Amino acid sequence: xxxxxxxxxxxxxxxxxxxxxxxxxxxxxxxxxxxxxxxxxxxxxxxxxxxxxxxxxxxxxxxxxxxxxxxxxxxxxxxxxxxxxxxxxxxxxxxxxxxxxxxxxxxxxxxxxxxxxxxxxxxxxxxxxxxxxxxxxxxxxxxxxxxxxxxxxxxxxxxxxxx
Numbered sequence: 001x002x003x004x005x006x007x008x009x010x011x012x013x014x015x016x017x018x019x020x021x022x023x024x025x026x027x028x029x030x031x032x033x034x035x036x037x038x039x040x041x042x043x044x045x046x047x048x049x050x051x052x053x054x055x056x057x058x059x060x061x062x063x064x065x066x067x068x069x070x071x072x073x074x075x076x077x078x079x080x081x082x083x084x085x086x087x088x089x090x091x092x093x094x095x096x097x098x099x100x101x102x103x104x105x106x107x108x109x110x111x112x113x114x115x116x117x118x119x120x121x122x123x124x125x126x127x128x129x130x131x132x133x134x135x136x137x138x139x140x141x142x143x144x145x146x147x148x149x150x151x152x153x154x155x156x157x158x159x160x161x162x163x
Contacts, residue, residue, distance in 0.1 A: 013050045013072040014137040020057040038135040039148035084140040094119025112139035114152035
């Protein structure tokens with residue numbers, strides 16, 4: 001059994017993180033933010049790996065990506081009896097607090113899940129809110145480059161209303 005801190009053999013993780021301020025909460029800027037993808041083609045790598053894609057309001061939500069080897073941050077992964085147990089850990093700093101979380105998802109080899117969760121954060125310098133949508137796409141086993149571009153067979157939506 002393996003958990004966070006260890007890369008699970010054959011696992012492909014794609015984190016898509018979109019960040020914005022109150023300027024993108026409405027109007028044309030919100031429309032641009034809402035068009036930001038929740039999945040991207042995977043780079044040509046051999047699993048396990050983490051494909052991280054960041055999009056920020058400050059640069060027009062243009063995707064910046066990097067591929068990392070090793071464990072996926074902010075997600076618990078455990079493999080047991082051929083099933084991969086997936087549970088994002090979230091951040092202790094984001095609001096709203098989620099006292100009750102959905103249960104972990106168990107994936108058979110060849111399956112994948114899309115898990116979404118959003119947060120708002122207070123800037124310690126000026127108290128202004130910033131916002132973030134995290135989308136975790138994770139596959140148990142090798143994945144073709146376009147795997148996450150279609151509809152997910154498993155989907156967990158933890159998005160909440162953000163003030």
